[in-house]
Each structure stands twice: as C-alpha cells, then as structure tokens.
Amino acid sequence: MTTTRFTLARVLRRAWGPVRPVLLVGLPLAAAAEALACAGLAWRDGNANRAIAALEAGQDRPVAADAVPELLLARIRFLAARDRLDEAEPLTAALDGGGAPALRALAQIALGNARLRQAFARLEAGDLERATPLVGLARQAYRRALTLRPEAWDAKFNLDVASRLVRDFPERGREQGEEMQADPKTIWTDIPGQPRGLP
C-alpha cells in the first residue's frame, strides 16, 4: 500500500513538471477568453433590454429571427397590438424553436388577444359571421398558451371570455351528454360583445 502511494506520488510529481508551464500560460488565456465571452453576452442582453423598452414605448425596432427570445416576444407583442399578425408569424416560429415555455405562452396570449380584439370589433359592427372564426382562432391561441404553461392565469381568464362569445356544442359522437343536463339557454345569455348603449 505504502509503496503504491509512494510511486503514485512520484508519478504525480513527475507529471507536474511538464504540466505546470502549460497551466501557467493556459489558465489566464482561458479565463480571459471566458471573460470576453461573458462580457459579450452581457452586452447583448443590455442591447436587447433597450430594444424591448423601445418596443414597449411604441417605437418600432427591426428584430431578426435569431434574436434573444425576450426580444422576439416584445416584437411579437408590438406587432400583435397593431394587428400585423402576418409579420409576427416567422417570429413566433423562431420563438417556438428556442424559447422557454413561459415566453412562448406569453406570445400565444398576445396573438390570442389580437384575434379577440378583432372579433370584438366585428361584433360591435354586428358582423357575427366574421367574428366567429376569429373567436375560434383566439381560443386556439389561449389553449396553446395553457398547454405550454397551465398556470397562465391571463390565458385562462381570456379563454373564458372568448368561450362565452362562441360556445362549442358537444359533438354528436360523444357517449355521455352530461354537460347538456343544465339547460344551456337559461345560462348562456351573456354576450360580452353586446353593442354599446344597451343596458
């Protein structure tokens, strides 16, 4: 036992000779490279935060598809708030590719809100035919958001709002029609999209 430890110590001491100069030169070089890389990341984050603040303030900033997820989300929200949903589509795809579920859920909520606002505008104008598919799109977006993040309470609330605009009736193929026990006509009376001016 002692002999092996002795030889092991000798091997280590002998190995230390050639390793030492390499370590002495390599250590500061590697640390400097890491420091530069981290400084670059911090700089990128600072830039992204400034762009997010500008987008929130209503100033448009071009955002590439390879931007950081938070910036992608801010731009999707900016576009969704202005009904430019076609432009938001490639950014949503990019965010789905590399973003955290919480951010992807927020993007879906923004898209759902845009659809729901459009639907409200149609309902206000009395155009029920064209409002219905928009409500369906909004509900799909909220549902995707909840699949990504079940505790997204804003998505739950807005999905509830959208669901009361257009109820989906149970399909014919279902075995149990339990939810039909309650008379739907007595309950589904509220339509939040009532035109203004009504009591």
Add this chain to the structure above:
Amino acid sequence: MSGRAITTPRHRRPLRALWLAALLSAGLPSPAEAQIGTVVVRSPRPFGLFVGDRFAATVEIEAAEGFAPQAASLPKPGPLTAWLDLTRVAVAPGPVRDGNRLWRLSLTYQTFYAALDVRRLDVPAFAVTFASEAPRATTSAVAEVPGWPISVSPLREIQPPPVADPVEYMRPEGASPRRDPAVPRTLAGGFAASALAGLALLARDRAWWPFRHRPARAFAAAWRQVRRLAARRDAEAAYREALLALHRGLDRTDGRRVMGEDLAGFLARHPAYGALAQPLDRFFAASRDAFFGRDPSAAQRTCPFPDLVATARRLAAAERAARGGGAA
C-alpha cells in the same frame, strides 16, 4: 392514499370491493379476464378545476404475475375530447400480492372546459391490454378502466357588469419580460479577476514586471539582458556584456562567485542544470578567452552569440522548472 377510488369489483376480494361496487354499477369484468383483478382510479383532487388546469390520476390495475401492459394499448397523450387533453402517461410495475402484480398508471390531464357553473364532467373510460410474455403463446387480457367524474368551476360570474368597450373584459398584458444581464456580468467579472490572478502567477514565474528582481529568478534576469544585448549593433561590446550578465546569473544562483574551475561543484549543488554542463563549459571557455585571453575574437568562435542566447534561455527554463516546482 387520500382520494376518490372507483373499482371494478372482482371475486377474490369481495369485502373490500363491496362498498366500492356501489359507486359503479357498470364495468364488471367478464370471466375471460380472470387475469385482471381490481381496477382502482385514484385522483388527489378531482374538483375545483378551472379552465386550463392540469389534474392527475393514478390507475391501479391488478394483473396476474407475468402479464404486462402493452405499450401500444396505453392511452396516447393528446386531445381526448373537445375539452380534455391527456398530457402525460407513465406506467410502472408495483409490488406483487398473492400472485398478482399491481400496475400503476400515472395520468395527467388538462381540462379546457370554460364552465359557467360548477358542474360534473366525466373523464372518458379506456381499456388497457395486458399480455403475458410466455415463450410460445401470447395470452392477452383487457383491463377496463372506468370513466370517473371531475367537477369544474367557473372563473367569473355568469353575468359580468356591463362595460363601455368589450375589450375591457380581457385581462391586460403586463410588462414584457427582460433579459437579466446580471449573471453574465458577474461571470465576466469573475473570469476577468481569475485571468488577472493567473497573469500575476505567470508574471511571477517568468520574472516579468513587477517581479523583475525576484532572487529566485537570477537566470531569467540574465536571459532578459542577453536577449536585449543580442539586438544591439556593436557586437563586440554587447557580447562581453552578455557574458558578464550570465556570470552574474550564475553567481546569484549559487550565492558566491563561480569560476570556470568551480563548474563541477556548481552542477553538483544544482543538479537541475546538469543537462547544460557542455554549454556551460563552453561559456566559461569563451569567457576566459574574452576577458583574459590574447585573442578576444576566439571567444566568439568557441561560443557564438546565438549559442550564448540559447544557453541563457535554457538556463532560465531549467530554473523555472526546478525552482517553480518547489524543488531546489
């Protein structure tokens, strides 16, 4: 386990199954499925579910030893009905009790039912096929997992107060999440500090500024001088000064004046420079020629200037290796 349990009764354990049987009138196993025992559905919280909530259920199926659930027959994650998604399915074998193994199916559902009032909904029933892994014949049995009720709750009142603009019914979007640059900034600071520390260690090892006059690096100082002299124009004077610089290095290393005839003693006292015996010997010969000989130019033939530089460099390297490692 707390939770609601629904079973399909079976013949071997009538007492335990009896009160549970009252809950369910349907779903009796057929005699052909004797390999399947009780099927119990447990749900830790099947009530108070809002739209978008996930809820879990554990299905315990008793199956005869040797029977295992077939992966293809398990319910697949995905939408089950218009308002219900199955998000996760996992199956694990449990303990064996009197020839029966208890299989546990862990299921996670997500409801999308936007309820107007508290109401009962049924999670659809499903069947799992069990097969025995006998070498020849494959026997299979089907375990019927009954549907079980959950109760969903509304998020809002039925008739919210009227608002001027229906958009006000919606929840407003909060502030956009930001990047947190603190983490990379801290890391950059840490790495920069360790780079500086590493650089200080390297400077100390190489006797760079501010460790230029480190006593343990006499040859490093000598090499630095020799290198600087090698770039000078008046070769003759520079050569002599370079010889003197190396002499100083040897003297400081040994702590006394080292002459040509002391070389053997010096190498005995400092074995780290043993590999440099020949170049040192030539150096002393050249030094004798240059300072005391008749023909100073003979010195540069014995030991040309580039050789002198190389010797100084090797001495400095040997010094780092010997004294840096803690030896010598």
